[in-house]
Amino acid sequence: MAANEHTVLQFTSSSASLSARVHPLVIFNICDCYVRRPDQAERVIGTLLGSISPDGTVEIRNSYAVPHSESSGQVALDIEYHHNMLVSHQKVNPKEVIVGWYSTGLGVTGGSALIHEFYSSEVPNPVHLTVDTGFRNGQGTIKAYVSFNLSLGDRQLAAQFQEIPLDLRMVEAERVGFDILKTTVVDKLPNDLEGMEASMERLLALLDDVYKYVDSVVEGRVPPDNNIGRFISETVSSLPKLSPSALDKLVNNSVQDNLLLLYLSSIIRTQLSLAEKLNTAAQIL
Amino acid sequence: MAAPTPRSFLQVAATEEVASPLLVVQIEGLAILKIIKHCKEFSPALVTGQLLGLDVGTVLEVTNCFPFPIREEDEENEAEGANYQLEMMKCLREVNVDNNTVGWYQSTLLGSFQTVELIETFMNYQENIRRCVCIIYDPSRSSQGVLALKALKLSDSFMDLYRNHNFTGEKLREKNLSWVDIFEEIPIKVSNSALVSAFMTELEADTPVTQCDYDRLQLSTNPFMERNMEFLIECMDDLSMEQQKFQFYYRSLSRQQAQQQAWLQKRRAENAARKAAGEEPLPEEDPSNPVFKPVPEPSRLDSFLITNQVSNYCNQINGVAGQNFSRLYMMKALHEN
Structure with a gap:
């Protein structure tokens, strides 16, 4: 359905800059619902909650599944369930409103138009998110659509689903750590220092890469790339210029601060264990 | 596995x-x-x-x-x-x-x-x-x-005690329960x-x-550390308040015991005098006397909880300080390079 400028069909395209941002929780929720779907169901659908930022980005923050049944072109949605759940969610976070709906599967299917119509009555211009849980083309395709009405004069002809850009950067997931979310079983959560170690190793590896690149450019093995060069020089110059003595002073001061804190905390601990011993001793007397 | x-x-x-x-x-x-x-x-x-x-x-x-x-x-x-x-x-x-x-x-x-x-x-x-x-x-x-x-x-032993509201020193000693045993981390x-x-x-x-x-x-973890220290100091204040409560309790307990002793001696002397006079001796125990009213022992639950808190803060400070050290030394190394 390529948009042809000479067509007589009218688009009501008001939101050219519309895009969506999906939070990782939504993907997790959809996957979980899909795994727990009823026996005979082929797909799960549900409501997306979130907010719309001033620049037109739809933030999809939360979701819940809605039971439905589909048979030969007929779609029955449990509207009561949908409303109950909505009320419950709004009690917790009134700022999250309906922004659209999701369905598993690849792309838009026939029944989708009907469901989309229902959600259009709930909220203007809902977003339709499809998550291919079947990995049908070899990858988990996640797409977002909005629908436009194709009309000829006053007559409604059809609904056109147009794909909108989808931002899948998972900053929240990164905060938790992909290592934890990626694998099926993690035996132990990393503690402070272990996490630090992992981060440092990664930093070291990055530095190594940069060294190698610079060396090979200098030796003429790799053609120099001005862009990369600029990035490197920017990075190097972002280190504040400090005289060695000033730096020493800075580092030493911080180290001493930290040592003092450590010292205090160990004194307190000793104090605690001492107090406990004394308390029990006092009881014996 | x-x-x-x-x-x-x-x-x-x-x-x-x-x-x-x-x-x-x-x-x-x-x-x-x-x-x-x-x-x-x-x-x-x-x-x-x-x-x-x-x-x-x-x-x-x-x-x-x-x-x-x-x-x-x-x-x-x-x-x-x-x-x-x-x-x-x-x-x-x-x-x-x-x-x-x-x-x-x-x-x-x-x-x-x-x-x-x-x-x-x-x-x-x-x-x-x-x-x-x-x-x-x-x-x-x-x-x-x-x-x-x-x-x-x-922990199970703590739950037992809590159900019976028994947080006197004697019971705790009996169960061998210290502040580390309240919570179990899984x-x-x-x-x-x-x-x-x-x-x-x-x-x-x-x-x-x-x-x-x-x-x-x-690199900037100072605000976090500062908050942590503030909380720690507050907790230490609370803890010393609790300690004062105990000191007060022990002081009043020993004062009461002294009073009881004094009363008993007086009563015995009186009894000896009555015996000499051929009268019935008065009972040596008098529950209505305010001196014998037991002083309520303050619950140790609060101090246990505060102790737990304090040790928690200490752990956090240790952890963050450890991280800070590695960060600082790394920064130093970077600059030297």
Whole structure:
């Protein structure tokens, strides 16, 4: 359905800059619902909650599944369930409103138009998110659509689903750590220092890469790339210029601060264990 | 790790009677993300929610959760809260989510969670569910690149004591219970369905640096440390207040004992005089005398909890200071290069 400028069909395209941002929780929720779907169901659908930022980005923050049944072109949605759940969610976070709906599967299917119509009555211009849980083309395709009405004069002809850009950067997931979310079983959560170690190793590896690149450019093995060069020089110059003595002073001061804190905390601990011993001793007397 | 052999319901039912200790809490990534989302959105307000899952042998599986709306102290709202809970459970069951309560989660500020309220909530839950757990998440620490999740339960011996409201020194000594024994931390395992794992692998960004690394390598931890120290100082003040209470108690106890002795001597002297005069001796014990009224011993619960808090802060300071050292030395090395 390529948009042809000479067509007589009218688009009501008001939101050219519309895009969506999906939070990782939504993907997790959809996957979980899909795994727990009823026996005979082929797909799960549900409501997306979130907010719309001033620049037109739809933030999809939360979701819940809605039971439905589909048979030969007929779609029955449990509207009561949908409303109950909505009320419950709004009690917790009134700022999250309906922004659209999701369905598993690849792309838009026939029944989708009907469901989309229902959600259009709930909220203007809902977003339709499809998550291919079947990995049908070899990858988990996640797409977002909005629908436009194709009309000829006053007559409604059809609904056109147009794909909108989808931002899948998972900053929240990164905060938790992909290592934890990626694998099926993690035996132990990393503690402070272990996490630090992992981060440092990664930093070291990055530095190594940069060294190698610079060396090979200098030796003429790799053609120099001005862009990369600029990035490197920017990075190097972002280190504040400090005289060695000033730096020493800075580092030493911080180290001493930290040592003092450590010292205090160990004194307190000793104090605690001492107090406990004394308390029990006092009881014996 | 050996793959767990699937068991039939009959087998499970047969082994049910032997109460095996709770060794591991296994949380789904979904539940973790939900907890984090809820806690973070409302931070610094403290929020709670319910954990749903299954109790399988020594493992408590947390497969889902839902948030509670922020509570208000009102009778009407309380009923509404209960309604909300029921409604949510019903709805979740309809989409085949495990609707078996296994505990609750709550957010905390710098790990200041050891309170009497937590213990009370735990006792309430414990009455209904044999095995329950409390998951604590600290949003303030997550900005340091740490996943600050903790699974806690009260130890059995502590629960016994709490039920009988026995926090006198004698009882505690009898049970050999010290402040470390109040809470038991249970190791957390994270599990994800294969589907989620596939999606996350697909969606993982190509960049070698993640937000988590940025957070960890952030040099300015001073505000965090300062807050931590402030809380620590407050706690120490509280603790010394508690200590004063005990000192007061012991002082009044010894004063009372002295008074009792004095009274007894007086009474004995009187009795000797009466005997000499051929009269009936007066009883040596007089419960109506205020001197014999036992001085109530203050409960040690508060001081135990505060001690727990203090040690928690100390641990946090140690952890962050350790991180700081590595950061500082790394910065120094970078500059020297």
